[in-house]
Amino acid sequence: MAYVHGYGAREAQRLQDQASTLAGLLHWDTVYPAGSAVLEAGCGTGAQTVTPATQSPGALFTSIDISDASLAQARKAVEAAGVTNVSLDQADIFKLPFPPQSFNHAFLCFVLEHLSRPQDALAVLRSMLKPGGSITVIVGDHGSAYFHPESACAREAIQCQVTLQARAGGDALIGRRLYPLLKEARFEDIRVSPRMVYADASKPELVDGFTRRTFTAMIEAVREPALGAGLIEAARFDEGITGLHRAAGDDGVFCYTFFKAVAVNPNGL
């Protein structure tokens, strides 16, 4: 399955910008007790690994990813941050090299939207958890993006990303589905909390860090594949990017919502 965002250096920078801007919003309430064994599935370049690992210095993170190239970047990110409680391993989320019930907690951020069988991945992760262990899942939902001024081209450019992600087997609108997915994977005590980003000109750092350098950059990055797949004409796509930049202007507003869920592996017989 293709990773829709690609693996380039520019994408790595975008992921880092995104992580810095969103660290508080997404991760402030994820803290694991000392001694916990935490499985992070799909750590990628480690952009979302450093904050949770730093916040839980007494927990041991086992962070896996399918891509060796990403793991190499993750290793650098973890070392640069001085984080010592993260162990990085190459592994496929569907063929995990751990015995059942090896972990107290599981954590995954910006992973589920790329998988063609997210409920199966959740079921696998549940099997890795001890009874009573928790899973924490963070995803986006591109259908939650709206902005001012209105731009039909910007909507079409965003839709290109949604379509490409669907063709790669994923779902860029998965945020709203977290609750039923976790229920289907037989988790209990499912608590979903939306994390909305609202950016107007009174928050210039958020406009720059999120509207421009996270969201708009993500859409810009699918220009070539979108044109190559014949999803949109070049002029319309570029006008869409201009529209997103207008939403980052002095009279612009941009809204987007991430979804975070915490759920529990039931204490079964």
Added chain:
Amino acid sequence: MAYVHGYGAREAQRLQDQASTLAGLLHWDTVYPAGSAVLEAGCGTGAQTVTPATQSPGALFTSIDISDASLAQARKAVEAAGVTNVSLDQADIFKLPFPPQSFNHAFLCFVLEHLSRPQDALAVLRSMLKPGGSITVIVGDHGSAYFHPESACAREAIQCQVTLQARAGGDALIGRRLYPLLKEARFEDIRVSPRMVYADASKPELVDGFTRRTFTAMIEAVREPALGAGLIEAARFDEGITGLHRAAGDDGVFCYTFFKAVAVNPNGL
């Protein structure tokens, strides 16, 4: 200008259900000091008057509306709640019978989306404020509604409400525009905070109070005008309502965002 929701008894009940469900989310941070003179513009049936007035017992609310019928209902609502710091008067927001700078604060909830010149209304209200006085504005944004499972018919039914409101001179997508509108009306220190409603089956009271009895009921209420205007076929509209009810089901999710802004009338010469 037509009030798109109508003035019937069923609508009054819907407004009351909405108010009970949303009181905390929308109003918890609106508290005025004792002695404040507060102008509430467009109080309607008083559904959104009781909570702020109760929370600021030492402030005197002057709540105006253009509809005598609504004011009669507001009078009942205020009396039923035992609220004694609200004075109700019939007046047009564009022809207010008060001298300039009569009030310390202005408050309006679910009003601006019905006006064809919202920035002018804001400018009029600013003229009613003393220098340094504040305005608090709460509106919805129907473009913020999304749900699971997906339903193209539900989207079309919602779009009927948006179209009818636009034809009546209003804007059902106004939430995202609060910041530029307040800026255009020359308010300062504009702070917009989104108030997102996220309802899944773990919150049955919210599903019932908001997804079913507030939002779906509001869309259902435009069935006759939407069919009369030829905006949609009856079967499609009804299928859309069914879709919204599915989003209120055991595996359903419904999201909607209100926007609340507080801004200040500058201390100018």
